[in-house]
Amino acid sequence: MTTLESLPVAVIGAGPVGLAAAAHLLERGLEPLVLEAGPAVGSAIRQWGHVRVFSTWKYNLDAASVRLLERNGWEAPRPTALPYGSEIVSGYLEPLAATPELRDRIRTGARVVAVTRQGMDKGRSQGRDQVPFVVRIEHDGGLVTEVPARAVIDASGTWLSPAPLGSSGLAVPGEAEARAAGLVTGPLPDVAAGGFAGRRTLVVGSGHSAANMVLDLARVARANPGTDVFWAIRAATPARAYGGGDADQLPARGQLGTRLRAAVESGAVQLLTGFHTASIDAQGDAVTVHSADGRTVEVDRVIPATGFRPDLSILSELRLDLDPAVEAPKALGPLIDPDFHSCGTVPAHGAKVLAQPEKDLYLAGMKSYGRAPTFLMATGYEQVRSIAAVLSGDAEAADAVELQLPETGVCSTSVPAAAEEEACCGTTAAVPLDLGFPTGLRHGRTGGTVTL
Incomplete structure (x- = not known):
């Protein structure tokens, strides 16, 4: 008999944070299923592969992913080097996805178009937490399938939903x-x-x-x-x-x-x-x-x-509690609102801050920042480490969050800037x-x- 606990954790997005989530879930004895809309892992980064990032490899590598890679003979790049996006894909994400532990747990060309609860729309409450999620997937070629999941980590990012040019938040005429x-x-x-x-x-x-x-x-x-x-x-x-x-x-x-x-x-x-x-x-x-x-x-x-905006349409049948300004998880929003925070740092946070009214649903990575800017991959890695811990029942490890991000040097500026311009x-x-x-x-x- 299939039980809720025996189902996989659906991870939406095979970027750095999505693959890190899979690595942490495996270390916790949980089964990940990574669903990537693009034809290969790191599809969004491939589109800006010509860009050299300003954060060194030190801030771009996830600890659980590195442990998995090193068990398979991978050699880490120089931690102080500044990689191009294409190097993050070829030197890190592709080898990670090719490990025996992950390669059969990643489905590319699998676009998630909706997530709901089995047999329940958003208005149904009784017994909601005891039924699995249902993830609807549109595959390359048009085939649509559904898979059950015990939990969902949405690390799909915001690359595919850029903000318009209009300063009022709307596309301008023409x-x-x-x-x-x-x-x-x-x-x-x-x-x-x-x-x-x-x-x-x-x-x-x-x-x-x-x-x-x-x-x-x-x-x-x-x-x-x-x-x-x-x-x-x-x-x-x-x-x-x-x-x-x-x-x-x-x-x-x-x-x-x-x-x-x-x-x-x-x-x-x-x-x-x-x-x-x-x-x-x-x-x-x-x-x-x-x-x-x-x-x-x-x-x-x-x-x-x-800037970019989160596409929340796939979660329309789930219960969300988001900050009204930046569309991040409500507890996280005030910590990253660019009208009040001008630097790229954020207090360490994990599953507790990211939790939604929909039990075992988490937004992670860039998508967790909503419309807010200046996200660093290291932030997402700590998020998914904590999420994997709480899903495995280790609340103590989930709450023991720690994150050290570099200061920008302009954290005290009084000059506001809209999130759309970041x-x-x-x-x-x-x-x-x-x-x-x-x-x-x-x-x-x-x-x-x-x-x-």
Whole structure:
């Protein structure tokens, strides 16, 4: 007879946190079933594989995953090295997924489209905790299946649900058409791969992702005269984006802001402050972006670095208690709300903070942050360690949370920033190499692009 305890724990998403959850569950004697919508593990990271993260390998490796890898002959990378996204996939996630312990417990091309309780919609209460979850999966090719689970860990991230350009939280008029035409790109495009040299590009956003794109474009502009780089932020000052400099405990993150400031002050990047996108007009191969105050910018491409949102639709038949501002678990929301917390740190937390009214359902990883930014993978690793402990009945270990994250150096800033303008992906922001900007030199066209 099948019992609730004999069923697997469904883990949604085969990124770093999802695979870490599987490793911790195995160590606790629980059976994981990892469901990945993409064709391979780390599908989201593969889309920004050209980005070098500002957190070293030390902060990107999960302890249980490392133990599993080392039992299978894996050699850890240098802990102080800064990996590219592609290296995280090839050097860590792929070997982890290929271990004998995990390879048959991961299903790729398996998109979770709904989670519910067996025989119960959200309105039914009596006996709810005693019946299994039912996870509905849409497989490549269109086949739809359902699997029962004793618990669900949703580590599916937010990459597939980027925020719109409008500062009111809505897409602006003309945005959908411009996106469909490819004039508004996806998040974190590889600008060095082609298509941006000799063009005018506007980056919208003030987080690490935006800084990364601005600096990448500035390097393209330096090598390709006639390339213009515009950077639009909603704030009145870029102080927050410039960060903590030498005070940042992640040197690469501090250097990011320092080089960003240099790019703006040199004139290589044209900064537009207080810019609230109101509408977009697409005309042929170019777009005109209108600000609410009447300014316009005529460019060839727009890169939106406005953040991400959690897709909660798959959990619509489950009982959630979320922070109304950032859509994170209610107890976590106030700890990470970017209107009040300007640094990338958060108190150690685990299953108790992440618990939902729906027993044994947990949001983990970037999805647990909802709309809030500056997530580090190390945060997610401690989350799933605690979740695996509580699911195994070890409440003491689940409550013994510990997490040490590096300070940003700007934790005391009074400059607020909307979550939509912050960093994506948890470990964004490439470490730019020497930009070599000569002071005062501006590349490309300078006249008639911005209208006041």
